[in-house]
Amino acid sequence: MRKARLEGIFDPLRGPPKGEKFDHAKWQIKQLCRATEITLALVCAGGLLGACFSGSAEKLPTPNRTLSNGQMADRLITSGIAQNDRGNLALARRDYQKAIALAPKNYVAEYDLGVTEALLGNAPASEAAYARAIVLYPSYRSALYNLAILETGPNPTRSLVLYSELLRIDPRDPNVLFNLGMLLVSMGRASEGRSDLESAITILPSLRTRVPKTIVLSP
16 A cells, blocks of 8 residues: 655645535535544554545446436435445445445545545545546545645656646635645655745735645745
8 A cells, every 4th residue: 555644734624615516515524524534534644744334235227217227326326425424435445336336427426425435444546436426526626636736655646736726727726735735745846835824824824824844834
C-alpha cells in the first residue's frame, strides 16, 4: 500500500456543489469526515506536507415497467447511504456498484463509491472511483478535492494539477489555496507556496493556526 505523510492539510468536509443531481450533501459531509481520517492515515508516514441498515445481500434489481434504470440506481444509492450510516461498508459498496451497473454515467454513485472505498482503507479503488466521477463530470469539486488529497503523497504532480483545476473553478477557495500552498512548499517551491498560504489566510484567517512553525509567513 502506498503511504506518505500529510501534516496540516485542511479538509473542509464539503459535499457536492449546490444544484447537482441527487443532493445528499449532509450525508456526504458526515461520511467525508470519516473518509478523510482514513484517507490521511493511508497517505501518512513520511514528512511531505504540513496539512444503512443491515441485511443480507440482494440481487440486482430487474428493470420493470414503473422504474427506469436511473431511478433504480438512485434507490440503490439511497440504500448505500443507509448501509454506510449503519457501518455496513461492504454492503454500501455493493449498492453503489449495482447503481453504477444500472446507470454507468451516474457520477454521484462513483463519488460515493470513492468515499466508501476510502473508509474501507482501499486507496487505489477510491482514487479510481473519484477519477471516473471526474471523467463523467469534470467540474465535480468534491471528487477533484478528495482525489487531490489522495494523490498528495504518491503523485504530487497530479495533485498539483487537480488543485489548479479547482482554483480555475473557484479562485478564492481558501481550503484549496491552503492545500496547494502546503503542497508547493513540500515540492521545494517555497515562495509560491507561501504566497498561496497567505492568500488562503487572507480569505479565512483561522487557517493561520494550521501552518507549521517551519513555514514563516508575513504577519
